[in-house]
Amino acid sequence: MGFSGFDIAIVVLVFLVIILLFKGIKTVPQGYNYTVERFGRYTKSLTPGLNIINPIFERVGAKMNMMEQVLDVPTQEIITRDNAIVAVDGVAFYQVLNAAQAAYQVAGLENAILNLTMTNIRTVMGSMDLDELLSNRDAINERLLRVVDEAAHPWGIKITRVEIKDINPPANLIESMGRQMMAERNKRAQILDAEGLKQSQILEAEGRKEAAFRDAEARERSAEAEARATQVVSEAIAKGDVQALNYFVALKYTEALTRIGSATNSKVVLMPMEASSLIGTLGGIGEIAREVFRSEGTAGAARQTARPPVVRPGEN
Structure with missing residues (x-):
């Protein structure tokens, strides 16, 4: 049995439809967009997934990567x-x-x-x-x-x-920049050294100032004490107390002999003729001290005797 012309036309038509369907189905991968052109003019964009276009009048124009x-x-x-x-x-x-x-x-x-x-x-x-x-x-x-x-x-x-x-x-510019950086660092190091020296000198000057102030204060207090002692001796002499004068002279004499004996270049100390008077003066000072202590002891005993008896509970 042979095919008629109509049957052949149907088969060809079906075959064309299948081809058009395959051409009209477009699969766009993820991360891409396709542009669609109709007669050379942009009409739309195809997004990722399955898309259908008219393959007779439309075609894919540009395939654009939408990823960064x-x-x-x-x-x-x-x-x-x-x-x-x-x-x-x-x-x-x-x-x-x-x-x-x-x-x-x-x-x-x-x-x-x-x-x-x-x-x-x-x-x-x-x-x-x-x-x-x-x-x-x-x-x-x-x-x-x-x-x-x-x-x-x-x-x-x-x-x-x-x-x-x-x-x-450039290489020559890098070399110049290196020399400039080195010079800048040396400059900063010199400035830091100068600042340190300045601070050291300031602190040293402050220390000398403080030491001088304290030495002057010590000398001032020593002079005040000396003046006070001289005033006390003068007042005692004015009142007729010769023993105070002897004590003052003996004290100064003893201090002078102490300084002479403590000198590093003195090996032999020659005592003057007045040494005997100094010893006598010291003995007089000792007698004065004993009399003072004896008088204070007598006065204390008298006070103890004059004190009223203590009556304890239960005694008549």
Whole structure:
């Protein structure tokens, strides 16, 4: 039994329908978005999962990666504000937020981001001194991120991070910076030494001042005591007490002999003729002391005798 022309047409039609169905079913992997074009014009975006399009009038345009991506910024030479030439490289992170804008607003997305980042690195770092570049890397990264993200916003992407990896000044400049750092450290060390010497001298002067003050105070008190003793002896002499005068003279004589005997260069001490009078004076002082103690003992016994008897309980 042969097939008619109608049967062949049905088979061909079914076969075409199956092919169209396979072509119209689109599976989008996770992390990607596909753009759909109808007669070359963007119509919609396909999200991850199973999607169906009209394969006769529509086709997949761009397959955009929606995950965060990293872009390596190559090394370039930059002239700083103080005319120092440094080699700088970096890295940029970006993420596509709008697949249609990233696909149709700019041609060559990665190349556009790369050139935009390099240009802004030259602009930002060229307006700073070398010392600022080496010490304010965080501020540079923050400024670059703000500028580049604002410029790339119409492309439907988000610049998440811009990092400067290396800043390499020339070898002769590095050597000059090393000498400058060494000179600065030596300067600080000399300043610290001078401050320490200054403090030491101040403390030493304060110690001498305190010692001199205390010596003067001691001499003043000794002079006051000497004047007081002389006044007491003078008053005793005025009252006719010759023994006080003898005591004062004997005391001074004894102190003078003590200083003579304690001298390191004196081996033999020659006693003057007045030594006998000194001994007599000392004996007189001893007699005076015994009389004083004897009189005090007699007065104490008299007081003890004159004291009334103590009556204990139970005694008549």
